[in-house]
Amino acid sequence: MQLCRFNDDRLGLIRGDEVIDVTAALKVLPPCSYPLPKHDLLIAHLDTVRAEIEQLIQGAPLRHALTDVLLLSPVANPGKVVAAPVNYAKHLAEARDDQAIHHQNQIGEIQRVGLFLKASSSVVGASEGLRIARPDRRNDHEIELVAVIGKAGRNIPAAQALEHVAGYCVGLDMTVRGPEERSMRKSPDGYTVLGPWLTTADEVADVGTLDLLIEVNGEVRQRANTRDLIIGVAGLIEFASSFYTLQPGDILMTGTPEGVSQVFPGDRMVAQISGLGRMTVDIDD
Structure with missing residues (x-):
């Protein structure tokens, strides 16, 4: 469904x-x-x-x-938003090479730096639009596959991890560039866009072979496939649940591929993942 x-x-x-x-x-x-x-x-x-x-x-x-219709976030009350940094090799390389992205922060491999949390108050739906939180900074789009946890668990082995997924959706992990910690720069209101709807897990044959694409004003900015994830969905669930209990409705953002770039008021982002839908997100003037 x-x-x-x-x-x-x-x-x-x-x-x-x-x-x-x-x-x-x-x-x-x-x-x-x-x-x-x-x-x-x-x-x-x-x-x-x-x-x-x-x-x-x-x-x-x-x-x-x-x-x-006005599309809201498919999950109304996520307890937490767990996010994976630099989980595509080419994005790790671009983040290290571009000073406007790393701001002299050390960009480490995901296996070493771990995951981070975003404020649940940052979650919105595709039709709600987005307002740039810090117009004095660079603000980037980051398209991501999102897994929605459906069954609670702690210390979940990777072999059983996908049994804990209720479904999947498209996500935008919007980011303010700067020297602060990731969790702060990625948690302004509206900076976690989920949609356009929840596709239940039984309808996704292979979560490891999904195409991702985002266009800004008609220009392709990011194009990738989930086969390029450094740590796949099951591994991320195992990783996250080794630190805290995952609850139904928790959001797992799996990381963004290369091609992140700045967006501005008035821009239109169109993000899609094969089998999960296509969502249009307008940035308010």
């Missing part, structure tokens, strides 16, 4: 160029009260919701043209 959040937190099923409103399926979610759970409720009960959706679509639910 391909599921989206749209408009005023409606739940949608993607079918071709239409969105089928299946918000009624959310009635199967368990009620909760303070203290609220530390995970995303929908992702934690995704199988139950999917079964309810199958029942709903036997009727005649409301349909919308995809072009008429």
Whole structure:
């Protein structure tokens, strides 16, 4: 299934160029009260919701043209956003070679420097647009494959890691260049763009062979394939879960390939990953 959040937190099923409103399926979610759970409720009960959706679509639910809806982040309440730095060899080389990227920071291999966290408040959907947080700095696009954790776990072995994935989506890890730590420069509001929807894991035959592409104002800036990841999705889950428990709805950004470049107010970014959809993100003037 391909599921989206749209408009005023409606739940949608993607079918071709239409969105089928299946918000009624959310009635199967368990009620909760303070203290609220530390995970995303929908992702934690995704199988139950999917079964309810199958029942709903036997009727005649409301349909919308995809072009008429506002696409929000497919995950409403991620507990944490885990991100992989320099996880493509060619991006590691460009980051080391370009002073405007590294700002005299040491750029180490991912196996040595590890992962980092982004603020969950930085998460937005494709239709929400983006405002440059620091116009006095260089601000770059970074397209990434995103895995959404579906089952909690700690110290998850790589051989079992993909069993913990609910689904995948396209991600933009927007970045302010400068001397500060990555987690600060990548966490302004809106600097984690997820979308256009969640493609459930059972629909992705091989997460290690997906094509990534981003265009800015019609110009191709980044083009790669997930086969070039230094540490693949399963290895990243093993790595991350060796430090902290992963919860349903946690976001895993797997790293960006070479070709990162500056964007400006008024630019339009179009990012796509094979099988996961295509999202358009406008940068506010």
